[in-house]
Amino acid sequence: MTIYNIYIFDRNGTCLYYYEWNRKKQAGMSKEEEFKLMYGMIFSMKSFISRMSPTDYKDGFLNFKTNKYKLHFYETPSGLKFIMNTDLSVGNTRDVLHQIFSQIYIEFVVKNPMCRLGEPITSELFRHKLDNFVRGLPFFQQRVN
Template sequence: MTVHNLYLFDRDGGCLHYAEWQRKKQAGISKEEEFKLMYGMLFSMRSFVAKMSPVDMKEGFLAFQTTKYKLHYYETPTGLKVVMNTDLGVGNIRDVLHHIYSNIYVEYVVKNPLCSLNEPIKSELFCSKLDSFIRGLPFFSARAG
């Protein structure tokens, strides 16, 4: 099992942070275009799920999967969106995404007076804490095939 990549978006669709670990295939477009495409897909997916669900969805859109990967989604009350792509063997990781938000983003970005909210994250401490956390996950594998 492995983690492919992670996106953090603000409420307006700006990509605050992007990181990748085991991404085998690139999109073939600029990162800015990739971020816009990903955010647009998330916006559409959330809307689709909210409108088409046959039952009340108190948590809304959480994940979707293809035959090759699984996209996990977590949105905070303030509109920050955490998106992680993993392989198919990874189950529900809502708690992992919440941990990234509450214990890494809040601690090393929100509480950091040198970080501007709604601007791309430039904090090396945030990046290193996030990377260490991801690499320490039980489903992270540096040797994923």
């Protein structure tokens, strides 16, 4: 099992933070283009699911799988979007993404007077805490190859 990367977007589609651990293949485009593509896909998926769902849309969009990876999604009430890509064997990470929001983002971005909300996160303390948290997860495994 492994975690490839994480994106944090604000409600306007600005990528506030990106970090990768075990990503082997790059997108072949600039990071800015990749961020726009990712946000657009998430926006479209949420719209599609809300319109096509045959049942109540209470939980919303949580994840999707391809034959190579699994994308996990968590959105806060304020519209922050946390996206984590993992391998296929990782189960639901909704609680993990919520913990990243409540225990790391809130503590080390929102409560940090040096961080400005709505601007890219450059805090080394945030990066360090997030990295330690993710590396401590039972399904994190450093890929060898």
